[in-house]
Amino acid sequence: MPANTGTPLVELRDISIAFGGIKAVDRVTVDLYPGEVVGLLGHNGAGKSTLIKCLSGAYRADAGEVFINGEKVEITNPRDARAHNIETIYQTLALADNLDAASNLFLGRELVTAAGFVDDARMEAETRKIMARLNPNFAKFNVPVSALSGGQRQSVAIARAVYFNARILIMDEPTAALGPHETQMVADLIQELKKQGIGIFLIEHDIHAVMDLCDRASVMKNGQLVGTVNVADVTDEDILGMIILGKKPGQAA
């Protein structure tokens, strides 16, 4: 468990965003330290995905500030986020269905030859390498990802986030479509990335996975932050209580 002193890797401060009058995220503050996994929890529609999209550049927050290594940054589009080494696995996976795994993995960051043409062969070779690590059973390299199973598609999305040496990784329900074996592999991967000092925001509904993988957990309800707890200090019952009742443990009901 890292000692959370010094400057956080990421700090989202008082982030708010509304869609047509509905406050999807309402003045939420969370932070993340290097080598730490912070779980984001909450019921469906609590605002978890919306919050992290303000960090990944998919949305622009209506109000609030983002700090990276203590410095205030403006993230106005996904390219800005990538420039800060923020990689995201979206809940929707965000894959171009008509392209193959390699084209998706390198989308927006294609490898090119000396003449400036896309180097499909090298990209496929790299994709084969990383998939061998993440999902050794994966063999469908030459078909559009629309022809892949949900879990295979998820593997591609994970590979894309991991390949580019992220310092900050956002995983929005990364194992939702995975089988038990593949889920375990993602858990191992998270442990490994943690050791490398990468900070991870993990959105996850499975409370046991949260207890296993996360150092801290931030719980949201109706767009607001219920609270953040050290996972080591609480039980899964406590966290479930926060999600359902919207109260921090110990607070009067």
Add this chain to the structure above:
Amino acid sequence: MTQSAQQTARDGKDGNVLSRFLKATEIDTRLLGMVGALLLIWIGFHFYGMMKFGTGAFLTPRNLWNLSVQTASIGIMACGMVLVIVTRHIDLSVGSVLGFTAMIMGMVQVRWLPEVFGLGHPMIVVLTILVGLVLGAMVGALHGWLIAYRGIPAFIVTLGGLLVWRGMAFLVARGETISPVDSTFALLGGGPYGSVGALGSWIVGAICCAGVVFLIVNGRSQRRKFDFPLRPVWAEYFLAALGCGLIVGTVLLFNNYPWPIGIVRQYAAANDITLPEGGLFISHGFAIPVLILIAVGISMTILMTRTRFGRYVFAIGGNPDAALLAGIDVKWVTVKIFALMGFLTALAAIVASARLNSATNALGTLDELYVIAAAVIGGTSLAGGVGTIYGAILGALVMQSLKTGMVLIGFDAAIQNIVVGAVLVLAVYVDILYRKRSK
């Protein structure tokens, strides 16, 4: 790249001889279907003519050469339409933009520049083409900007454009026909002088054959370098032979169409050649507009399959949100796509007005239908994300074959329109069926 060719090629180990053959050569079944349809149209018109008039006029060097020239303008635009439709847009304005840019180029070379440089000055052609291409790209960019940055659907922007640019084409010269065009400019439209002749065609053919062999050898060495599965050697030889055979056959065909006697006499008189008895056999060979189409086809194929821009076009078509989240500047790419469409439309305008030796304000009317039909017949899906350049060019050839064939057997414009309209709807329906089946 992800192409259904590879998909069908690598799936399914067994099957009958035909499917094994297709798998080994990685030939797209859809391509086969298109070629089949084309042959059917050609043979159909030929035999219909034979029955009706006693001689089939379709499968002759003369008609096929003319067909190649007439296909050029639609084919050039169809290449651009692939990008537009792949990104889930549409461009209904190409026919009008063609008319407008042709009209401006007509004015530039006939009315304006001769006053500056004097008639026949070489700068006239250069400047005319430059003005036309830049203007076309700007019109397209304007469409793209309205669509991408102002959020107006492409359907509406270009439907408006259909009327606006046709109206502009009329206003430029108050509906007058501008002719004749500059004599050098006219070469770009084909004709005996606007063709490269027998030797030139053999040179073009040799370069194309070398290209085919290079692609096959290079593709194989790339696959070997990364240990990817290789095609069987016989399949490589077969593809090389097929490609080169088609090229040589085309050269022979076009070289077999001689200049008309009148032109030969004129040429002989101008060059002090005494005509031998029985006349001179001077081959047309490839017409310049056909070479332009080939060059556009090759460049656009490279653009679509080998560059980042092409990759982004497909990604936007497959999933615009994903493309955005991957950091692609979707709006800017959209502007570039429409600018490219406008550029190619202007290029088609050069070919069309040069061929006609004049610019009229009606030039290009209904071309949008032919161009869209060409792209769709060629396998570009209106659902987005899928399409090929070679398919669109083949589609243009199919559409032009229909049109030429109907003219040959004496169908009037009304029936031609009915057929083209019906074929467009049918092509989309067939595409939908095809995709359902291959899901």
